[in-house]
Amino acid sequence: MAELEFRKAIWQALDEELARDENVIFFGEDVAKAGGVFQVTPGLRDRHGEDRVFDTPISELALSTAAFGSAVCGLRPVFEIMFADFFALAMDSLVNQAAKYWYLSNGQAPVPLVVRSAVGGGGRFGAIHSQVPAPWFQAIPGLKIVAPATPAHAKGLLKASIRDNNPVLFFEHKRLYSLSAEVDGSEPELVPLGSAETVREGSDLTIATAMKGVHDSLAAAAELATLGIDCEVIDLRTLRPLDIDAVAASVEKTGRLLVVEEGPRTGGWAGEVVASISERCLGRLDDCWRLATDDLPLPYSPPLEDAFLPGTEAIVRAVRERGGVMPEGAA
Amino acid sequence: MSPAKRSTKDAAAAGGNGQVGEEAEAYLARLRTMILIRKFEDLVQSLFLRGEVYGSTHLCSGQEAVSVGVAAALGADDRIAATYRGHGHALACGMSPQKFLDELIGRETGICGGRAGSMNVVDLEHGLIGCFGIVGGSLAAATGAALALRRTGNVAVGFFGDGAVNQAYFYECANFARVLGLPVLYVCENNGYGEYTPTEAVTPGGIVGRPAALDIPVSQVDGQDVWAVHAAALEAVAEVRAGGGPFFLEARTYRYTDHGRGDPIKYRSDEEMEEWRQRDPIDIARTRLAAEHGVEAARLDALVADVDAEIAELRSRALAAPFPSPDVTVPEFAPAEA
Numbered sequence: 001m002a003e004l005e006f007r008k009a010i011w012q013a014l015d016e017e018l019a020r021d022e023n024v025i026f027f028g029e030d031v032a033k034a035g036g037v038f039q040v041t042p043g044l045r046d047r048h049g050e051d052r053v054f055d056t057p058i059s060e061l062a063l064s065t066a067a068f069g070s071a072v073c074g075l076r077p078v079f080e081i082m083f084a085d086f087f088a089l090a091m092d093s094l095v096n097q098a099a100k101y102w103y104l105s106n107g108q109a110p111v112p113l114v115v116r117s118a119v120g121g122g123g124r125f126g127a128i129h130s131q132v133p134a135p136w137f138q139a140i141p142g143l144k145i146v147a148p149a150t151p152a153h154a155k156g157l158l159k160a161s162i163r164d165n166n167p168v169l170f171f172e173h174k175r176l177y178s179l180s181a182e183v184d185g186s187e188p189e190l191v192p193l194g195s196a197e198t199v200r201e202g203s204d205l206t207i208a209t210a211m212k213g214v215h216d217s218l219a220a221a222a223e224l225a226t227l228g229i230d231c232e233v234i235d236l237r238t239l240r241p242l243d244i245d246a247v248a249a250s251v252e253k254t255g256r257l258l259v260v261e262e263g264p265r266t267g268g269w270a271g272e273v274v275a276s277i278s279e280r281c282l283g284r285l286d287d288c289w290r291l292a293t294d295d296l297p298l299p300y301s302p303p304l305e306d307a308f309l310p311g312t313e314a315i316v317r318a319v320r321e322r323g324g325v326m327p328e329g330a331a
Numbered sequence: 332m333s334p335a336k337r338s339t340k341d342a343a344a345a346g347g348n349g350q351v352g353e354e355a356e357a358y359l360a361r362l363r364t365m366i367l368i369r370k371f372e373d374l375v376q377s378l379f380l381r382g383e384v385y386g387s388t389h390l391c392s393g394q395e396a397v398s399v400g401v402a403a404a405l406g407a408d409d410r411i412a413a414t415y416r417g418h419g420h421a422l423a424c425g426m427s428p429q430k431f432l433d434e435l436i437g438r439e440t441g442i443c444g445g446r447a448g449s450m451n452v453v454d455l456e457h458g459l460i461g462c463f464g465i466v467g468g469s470l471a472a473a474t475g476a477a478l479a480l481r482r483t484g485n486v487a488v489g490f491f492g493d494g495a496v497n498q499a500y501f502y503e504c505a506n507f508a509r510v511l512g513l514p515v516l517y518v519c520e521n522n523g524y525g526e527y528t529p530t531e532a533v534t535p536g537g538i539v540g541r542p543a544a545l546d547i548p549v550s551q552v553d554g555q556d557v558w559a560v561h562a563a564a565l566e567a568v569a570e571v572r573a574g575g576g577p578f579f580l581e582a583r584t585y586r587y588t589d590h591g592r593g594d595p596i597k598y599r600s601d602e603e604m605e606e607w608r609q610r611d612p613i614d615i616a617r618t619r620l621a622a623e624h625g626v627e628a629a630r631l632d633a634l635v636a637d638v639d640a641e642i643a644e645l646r647s648r649a650l651a652a653p654f655p656s657p658d659v660t661v662p663e664f665a666p667a668e669a
Contacts, residue, residue, distance in 0.1 A: 141663050165666065
């Protein structure tokens with residue numbers, strides 16, 4: 001058994017795919033010489049050469065279109081947008097160029113690009129360095145959004161993303177970079193995109209979530225178990241396309257669904273999961289709701305930020321306060 | 332501006348038997364493409380007025396020499412990214428006019444199966460990465476393509492209008508290309524107007540000062556003279572291909588038609604339009620082929636008749652082509668790598 005840190009898992013995935021396929025390149029702001037502001041990519045330039053791993057100007061739009069244009073000409077570019085909030089600067093290339101090209105060109109060329117980006121709050125970075133902008137892209141056909149929760153999944157999902165023939169946004173939660181977990185080498189090399197995993201089995205309530213939410217939900221499930229509520233926890237792993245089949249299968253068993261999203265309640269992916277499950281499983285549902293953040297920018301001051309994010313306590317409270325819908329005798 | 336190469340040999344070789352030299356033959360082919368583009372645009376406009384072309388149209392009549400002169404300077408493995416006024420770029424690349432017209436009238440036999448339409452058309456087989464409906468998107472795509480093409484010694488060309496030099500795309504991509512030394516040729520088709528607005532009203536300091544400030548070599552050329560455009564493009568492409576990094580070529584030209592649907596063209600005078608009509612790129616090419624290369628009028632007229640016949644054929648075939656079926660299920664994603 002060995003420990004694998006989340007950031008090291010991403011490093012390994014990049015290193016292995018750069019070694020495996022010479023068409024893979026990696027670029028971004030301060031990713032090559034400096035190794036990235038979150039120290040995820042040190043040494044890759046020395047190992048794979050400065051033609052394939054390089055620093056760029058601070059130009060998110062140029063980075064995105066560089067990836068798009070090189071992808072349709074045969075490369076498999078991976079680039080970093082340092083904080084996912086900066087996606088706002090890169091929208092045209094991702095939304096109007098990369099996402100639509102396969103369809104509009106009638107399949108003349110795929111667009112195999114990956115954008116790695118740090119997402120999420122809890123780091124005291126304030127409103128514009130803490131977002132999880134998945135909902136900005138949820139309504140864009142042709143894009144995939146990957147959101148790993150563990151080091152092993154981060155590695156397997158990133159490798160699969162690089163080999164995927166579609167534009168993939170790969171979200172790395174900042175609060176997970178220093179997370180270490182044991183790996184024994186038996187993990188599959190690739191984790192398929194669009195496939196969720198049940199990380200805790202339970203019979204009373206399904207909690208579907210992603211990234212840091214998985215760890216918070218597992219902790220909440222442990223606490224709720226002491227109150228007699230047996231939660232099943234699903235790590236969605238991919239936010240687009242969503243693995244609604246996996247959630248539906250769980251809801252068939254539990255009859256109740258809570259979706260936990262770090263992001264504003266309105267227009268988020270949690271709402272999409274709730275809507276899809278309502279459509280498919282209405283007859284089986286006793287309850288179905290979501291826990292997200294208020295429709296406000298993320299605040300800076302620590303007590304405000306802590307209260308704003310849907311952590312373990314908030315999940316436990318949400319389940320307890322839902323009231324009247326839990327199994328008899330629980331809570 | 333680079334001086335056009337004058338051939339006296341061609342004129343001599345013409346003799347009385349209608350044969351002309353190599354250069355004249357090359358320019359006859361270029362003239363034919365320019366005539367094809369002009370008549371293709373006329374056809375598109377007539378079909379648009381009949382309701383057979385949908386949405387909007389952005390015609391390039393008057394600008395033919397730029398796309399033809401530049402495309403002729405490229406090799407088969409070079410790549411072009413074009414604008415939403417891109418019919419000339421696409422035809423100059425060698426896209427099948429039939430597949431293109433079929434696309435424009437939304438037919439299944441179109442180059443993109445009727446999915447793309449005019450503003451988003453792609454033909455990778457002929458080197459066209461695509462036409463881009465967002466101002467500046469074309470030069471951006473070309474910049475990205477250059478990142479791949481630098482491995483193989485090939486060149487990417489991004490066409491764009493004067494309006495694009497005010498977009499973030501231009502500054503970010505030109506700077507990115509310069510920093511990385513990418514093999515990309517930026518071709519600015521300055522037709523004097525960004526949609527309805529005169530270029531000078533929104534472009535303080537002019538166009539070429541902008542790439543020059545990024546330390547990118549620039550040249551300016553008369554975009555109505557296909558010899559001049561071609562010579563300038565050859566020089567620029569050679570410099571880019573030799574590893575000199577990006578190059579910026581401004582071609583001064585003029586669009587005869589409206590910007591697109593709904594444009595009443597009230598922003599320019601009849602005198603101005605007439606002045607530019609006097610510098611029509613097709614007339615200039617005809618005149619030069621006759622005067623400098625001894626090409627007979629009959630040969631030039633035959634060229635026009637030949638294109639007329641092609642256009643008539645294109646039209647009838649296109650209108651008879653089937654529409655795509657909405658009943659076909661289309662997967663959202665490209666399949667996994669084999």
